[in-house]
Amino acid sequence: MAAIFFNDKTTQTSVNFDTTKKGADVARALSRRGYQITIPEPVTREILERYHTPAYISAIETGEPLDLAESQNFAWDPHTWTSVTAQTGAMVAAVHAALRDGRAYALASGFHHASRARGGGFCTFNGIAIAAGEALAAGARHVFILDFDAHGGGGTHDIIAGWDHVMHYDMTTATYEAYTPTAPHRRVHVHTAATYLPTVNALLADLDAQVQPGDVVLYNAGMDSYEGCDIGGLTGITSDMLRTRDALVDAWVRRHNLKIAACLAGGYQGKNYPNELLIQLHRESVERICAD
């Protein structure tokens, strides 16, 4: 059984929002179904300093200056540091587990809009870029980032753009952070629901010739493209299409003998997106990716 990581300290902040709270709901849903949850160590300052500026790290720790400490759009509080280092630590643990065992999932989100020097869009530290860098440091030959969250992962691009051996494929259905990546990285915007799954297939087919067995995939498995999601949803994208998307990614990873570390990414309950459905979609994603 692949490892599933969640640290309940993520919920300690007083910010009451999906990014800070839904991991606990997904962990509970998985526990009820007999899955074991592993508690990861928080990410260390030493690791953070490889990817973020000292001024930004210190702002998150101390709350000073406040505009930088709240650049991800969350109110800073004395538990912010504990929450975000717990959250980011889950992704670091997941990539090491994936390198060792082949697959792992972090019940964590709030990564891909965070750039080197500041946060953005509910993202504080960039667990995706950090996991990519730590995977390379641990001996991975290539890292392929599949960012299928509704929004653009411009923060990830800001950090990884100049690196060798990392490829970032970003598929968006919403315009927030509609950055233009430098080659060879790609951002593909999906305008209609009918082209969503064909775009997934095309991106994966494009990578067929590039991946080699043992390469690492970091999968940002956002559920915010769902048509009922007020933050990122696209009309016509159903829950079944998101399940199929995950099935396509999972089958592709297994076909090429790749290693995968996935995380929850976006997905926001609302009037047309009951929390029950949001947590179910995330749980099913974990169960699929982590299946033996």
Ligand SMILES: [Zn+2]
């Ligand atoms: Zn998003």
